[in-house]
Amino acid sequence: MKRRSFTPARIGIYAFLLTAALFFLLPLYIMVVTSLKPMEEIRLGNIFALPLQLTVAPWRDAWTAACTGVSCEGISAGFxxxxxxxxxxxxxxxxxxxxxxxxxxxxxxxxxxxxxxxxxxxxxxxxxxxxxxxxxxxxxxxxxxxxxxxxxxxxxxxxxxxxxxxxxxxxxxxxxxxxxxxxxxxxxxxxxxxxxxxxxxxxxxxxxxxxxxxxxxxxxxxxxxxxxxxxxxxVQLNNVINTSTGVRLYNVNMAATILTSLVxxxxxxxxxxxxxxxxxxxxxxx
Structure with missing residues (x-):
């Protein structure tokens, strides 16, 4: 007899795998969309919304201009x-x-x-x-x-x-x-x-x-x-995120975190x- 493609057990397995994938991918999604938003959009508080005004400036700042303590040279030196x-x-x-x-x-x-x-x-x-x-x-x-x-x-x-x-x-x-x-x-x-x-x-x-x-x-x-x-x-990433000088830039922090984990x-x-x-x-x- 020909096996059924979708049995209750298989549907349950796929549902579990999909839920687990969403559970682990959701933080990554929030990090990516936050890193592509200007601070004005982030302050609105809707962390799940896609960027209305797409920008890569936080990525550039995280690499070359983010402050790690008293130095503001980004995390490129740490790389x-x-x-x-x-x-x-x-x-x-x-x-x-x-x-x-x-x-x-x-x-x-x-x-x-x-x-x-x-x-x-x-x-x-x-x-x-x-x-x-x-x-x-x-x-x-x-x-x-x-x-x-x-x-x-x-x-x-x-x-x-x-x-x-x-x-x-x-x-x-x-x-x-x-x-x-x-x-x-x-x-x-x-x-x-x-x-x-x-x-x-x-x-x-x-x-x-x-x-x-x-x-x-x-x-x-x-x-x-x-x-x-x-x-x-x-260590440079920790200094960027925990710096006590200036305004906390969440988009730059998220971009720096993703850059650190890319390798x-x-x-x-x-x-x-x-x-x-x-x-x-x-x-x-x-």
Whole structure:
């Protein structure tokens, strides 16, 4: 018998999904329409209405002229600071995580299980617990409040998750492939660079998405460790929204918020298929 297209169960599922989508999209809709209105329309109080007089001036002001404390240069400086922090934090974290996962999966040095357990334990320690010791250590070696300091902090906190991802991915690779490379004379670095890394594209994409979004969305570490010259975009956004000087410009605040979130959203939309493929290829196995 031919199945009915719309059963009560299917209608209920679609109704639930539509309601959930509207629930999550409604704040985004309000943010977008508010960012495109002049303040005169916003003061009327109808937050759901479309703009009567469309304007992109709030977006321009948020990027180049919004006040972040005593400085009124917008959040563009914070954007480039976030890029300078996210790029090395991601590249180094992926390389070291892949190296750790490779060593723990194939070479298994003495104490490998203990080392892996310590790394996993570090993933469950709250950031706030380690903040003061890190401040003292970075201050002692002279890199507190610098770009190198904030990159090192992100690198430290990313190691447990990066190591777990790559170790589980490499554990799903047939061990015979590694043994064949050893028979052919491959050493530790040659096998890693010429065999393992080229095979790791799916999990590298997963790790890059997780690390970039984590670093980009970070606020507390950037506020404490970046220093005044390297404040990331999230800290600049907080300064724009919570500034106590002048009139509160809701349209500029909404535009600045959307601009800050564009990079993580773009990454998820562009790389979502690769993310699912990497997870399915062994990111959570082992």
């Amino acid at each position: 480039w600071n976030s890029v300078k922090i996210a790029v090395p934090s991601t590249v180094l974290a992926i390389f070291l995580g892949a190296l750790n996962g490779y060593a723990l999966s194939f070479w298994k040095p003495r104490g490998a299980q203990l080392l892996f357990g310590v790394l996993m334990l570090g993933a469950f320690i709250p950031v706030q617990v380690m903040m003061f010791p890190l401040v003292r250590v970075l201050g002692a070696i002279g890199i507190f409040g610098s770009l190198a300091g904030i990159v090192l902090v992100h690198l430290i906190f990313s190691m447990p998750v990066m190591t777990l991802l790559f170790r589980n991915y490499y554990a799903s690779i047939p061990h015979e492939l590694f043994q064949a490379a050893r028979i052919d004379g491959g050493g530790f670095w040659r096998i890693f660079l010429q065999l393992m890394l080229p095979m790791s594209l799916p999990i590298i994409v997963v790790a890059a998405i997780m690390q970039v979004t984590g670093v980009w969305n970070d606020y507390i570490l950037g506020l404490v460790f970046a220093g005044r010259d390297n404040l990331p975009m999230t 993580p959203l773009a990454i998820y939309f562009i790389s979502g298929r690769w993310f699912v493929r990497g997870i399915a290829a062994g990111a959570v196995k082992g």
